Amino acid sequence: MKIxxxxxxxxEEFKPINEDKVSIYVCGPTVYSYxxxxxxxxxxxxxxxxxxxxxKGYDVDFVQNYTDIDDKMINRANQEGITVNELAxxxxxxxxKDAKELNVIPADxxxxxxxxxxxxxKIIKSLEEKGYAYKTDDGVYxxxxxxxxxxxxxxxxxxxxxxxxxxxxxxxxxxxxxxxLWKSEKPGEPSWGSPWGKGRPGWHIExxxxxxxxxxxxxxxxxGGTDLIFPHHENxxxxxxxxxxxxxxxxxxxxGHININNQKMSKSLGNFFTIPEIAEKxxxxxxxxxxxxxxxxxxxxxxxxxxxxxxQALNRLYTAKLRWEGLAGEGKPSxxxxxxxxxxxxxxxxxxxxxxxxxxxxxxxxxxxxSANFMLDNNPEAADAKLALSxxxxxxGVLGILYRDMTVLPEEIKELAEKRVQARKDKNxxxxxxxxxxxxxxxxxxxxxxxxxxxxxx
RNA sequence: GGCGCCAUAGCCAAGCGGUAAGGCAGAGGUCUGCAAAAUCUCCAUCACCAGUUCGAUUCUGGUUGGCGCCUCCA
Numbered sequence: 416m417k418i419x420x421x422x423x424x425x426x427e428e429f430k431p432i433n434e435d436k437v438s439i440y441v442c443g444p445t446v447y448s449y450x451x452x453x454x455x456x457x458x459x460x461x462x463x464x465x466x467x468x469x470x471k472g473y474d475v476d477f478v479q480n481y482t483d484i485d486d487k488m489i490n491r492a493n494q495e496g497i498t499v500n501e502l503a504x505x506x507x508x509x510x511x512k513d514a515k516e517l518n519v520i521p522a523d524x525x526x527x528x529x530x531x532x533x534x535x536x537k538i539i540k541s542l543e544e545k546g547y548a549y550k551t552d553d554g555v556y557x558x559x560x561x562x563x564x565x566x567x568x569x570x571x572x573x574x575x576x577x578x579x580x581x582x583x584x585x586x587x588x589x590x591x592x593x594x595x596l597w598k599s600e601k602p603g604e605p606s607w608g609s610p611w612g613k614g615r616p617g618w619h620i621e622x623x624x625x626x627x628x629x630x631x632x633x634x635x636x637x638x639g640g641t642d643l644i645f646p647h648h649e650n651x652x653x654x655x656x657x658x659x660x661x662x663x664x665x666x667x668x669x670x671g672h673i674n675i676n677n678q679k680m681s682k683s684l685g686n687f688f689t690i691p692e693i694a695e696k697x698x699x700x701x702x703x704x705x706x707x708x709x710x711x712x713x714x715x716x717x718x719x720x721x722x723x724x725x726x727q728a729l730n731r732l733y734t735a736k737l738r739w740e741g742l743a744g745e746g747k748p749s750x751x752x753x754x755x756x757x758x759x760x761x762x763x764x765x766x767x768x769x770x771x772x773x774x775x776x777x778x779x780x781x782x783x784x785x786s787a788n789f790m791l792d793n794n795p796e797a798a799d800a801k802l803a804l805s806x807x808x809x810x811x812g813v814l815g816i817l818y819r820d821m822t823v824l825p826e827e828i829k830e831l832a833e834k835r836v837q838a839r840k841d842k843n844x845x846x847x848x849x850x851x852x853x854x855x856x857x858x859x860x861x862x863x864x865x866x867x868x869x870x871x872x873x
Numbered sequence: 874g875g876c877g878c879c880a881u882a883g884c885c886a887a888g889c890g891g892u893a894a895g896g897c898a899g900a901g902g903u904c905u906g907c908a909a910a911a912u913c914u915c916c917a918u919c920a921c922c923a924g925u926u927c928g929a930u931u932c933u934g935g936u937u938g939g940c941g942c943c944u945c946c947a
Contacts, residue, residue, distance in 0.1 A: 424877090442947075450947085457947050487945070571943070575875050618945085640947030641878095647946090670947070671878090677939070681946055708886065708896075714879080714940065724885060724897040731896080734911075762894090766887085775887050778895035785895095788912070844906060851909065861910070 416471070416768045418636075419712060421644060421667040422568055426770055429666065431635050436474045438634035439465065440626040440664075442643055443525075445482040446506035447491040450513060451687035452702070452717055453640070453673040453680045459703050460670045460711040460771070461638045462519040463815055467767050470813045478629045479522040480622060481507055484529050484615055489604055499605050503527070513690040516699040518815045524629045528621040532607045535616045535624040538658045539596045539609075547657040548596055551587035555597040555611050560590050562653045568667060569645035594650050596620050619650035623663075627655060637664040644669055671714045680717065688717070697722055704729045704816050707773040728781075730860075733821055735784040736807055742791065742800035749799035751790060756806040759783040763810050773814060780810055824870060828859055832870045835861070 416429045431437045441461045444450055461477075468475050482488075483503035492502040514521070528535075539555055542548040547561050559565045559573055566572055573592050595617035600606040606613040616624075626634065632655070639648065648667065655663040672679050675686045693702055696719065705725035709715045759779050766775030787803040811817035824832070835850040851861050854870060861870050 444947080445945090454947050460947095485945085569942080570876065572875090575943080638947095642942070642946055645876095645942065646944090672941070672947075674940075679941070679946090683944095683946065705885095710887080712878090713886090716885090721885065721897090727898090728885095728896045738911085766894095772887070774896095775894070778887060781895050785913090792912070839906095842906080844908080847906095848908070855909090 442639040
């Protein structure tokens with residue numbers, strides 16, 4: 416499998432440290448608000464990576480943190496009139512609900528920054544001993560000038576940053592690129608004791624502490640959005656490698672951003688949709704499918720029109736699935752279907768092996784649906800619907816789609832459907848059409864077949 | 874100012890040296906109640922210019938247009 420590594424900016428053959436085990440760390444959310452569509456992308460991308468690695472036979476150790484202490488947390492907690500801890504609990508819960516609806520497998524470890532203060536202090540101490548950190552009036556800073564490899568991930572030079580700095584240089588810092596490891600206590604803010612006095616950890620150090628605690632000083636894959644490359648990931652490398660003297664991460668993977676009208680979707684620009692907002696209009700599976708339609712490193716423009724397109728495409732897959740489920744009982748071993756199935760898997764894997772090309776893999780899935788349908792139409796006796804179904808299920812499982820149970824209908828819909836069957840018996844077409852439109856309006860589709868009427872979720 | 878990325882049909886999107894996957898929309902066929910659903914078929918020479926090559930959408934240089942990072946940000 417080839418993976419694009421931000422460190423080398425090239426496609427590299429993926430070789431895990433342990434032959435059959437892969438360790439992955441993905442930067443999680445700061446839990447001060449609901450996540451938006453952009454935040455959902457790394458969730459979906461790295462969950463799909465995880466699923467695919469499992470499909471390939473690897474054991475995956477997946478860690479995602481929660482940043483539950485920083486300026487935004489404190490401000491928001493004050494605004495809502497609750498403690499930082501209560502705020503974190505509230506939005507972690509919301510996050511996990513969204514993740515579940517996106518069919519994201521819960522991480523093996525979900526560490527919180529505030530529960531790892533001890534580990535954080537240990538790293539800062541070690542950095543201080545090695546001369547990579549210095550103390551100022553408002554905290555402890557990392558000395559980027561002292562770390563020779565600073566900039567190796569983002570390709571930035573400290574000198575360039577000086578000249579291009581858009582923000583006033585902090586007087587306390589030796590260089591503009593230096594960053595806080597520990598922030599001294601301010602009145603009214605949560606704080607913890609440390610060798611440098613009471614205070615709280617800087618943002619970057621948390622991820623170093625938590626990733627190394629759960630995955631070791633060197634691990635396989637670290638993921639996140641492209642915006643994290645600098646400074647966050649650059650700083651993580653400096654701290655971690657500075658403290659341990661060992662390589663921190665072998666493969667850095669970064670997903671592209673979601674745009675709205677060709678502009679980055681972000682909280683600061685205010686042009687974002689939260690996941691709960693999307694969930695009002697679409698099942699979150701549609702969002703997952705939509706994102707899988709584009710390579711994870713590309714930017715994607717988000718719109719409800721595009722979501723509708725994705726919804727239609729997803730429906731096509733569900734239609735095939737439902738149909739094959741109905742036929743599966745009649746499945747007979749078929750060499751032809753076996754061949755088609757194998758060919759599909761090959762194409763699917765080729766694409767996934769090529770830096771997680773989910774769009775290409777999806778293409779293979781759609782082609783499979785068409786070809787298998789063709790076989791089932793032309794020679795249902797010989798075609799193996801059971802095998803078609805299991806292939807579809809296996810591959811869609813890797814992508815984390817087609818997980819909804821479309822056969823369970825609400826009572827309300829059932830009633831309408833029954834009425835419609837009667838109307839059709841009476842040849843009351845006007846009433847039948849009216850009922851059909853009602854059902855469609857409620858998010859379901861109706862299909863008339865030789866055996867009768869089929870109603871399913873849209 | 875520094876550093877990157879991108880430009881493929883009405884829309885979305887793979888491919889990245891040998892003559893364009895897939896989806897949505899659209900058109901036509903089958904089926905049907907004149908319908909719907911389902912299903913099948915059809916629908917592009919890859920922003921522009923100049924090079925390299927037997928051959929370029931794919932490589933190089935340039936032009937134009939768009940986006941991102943350099944500040945919290947997925």
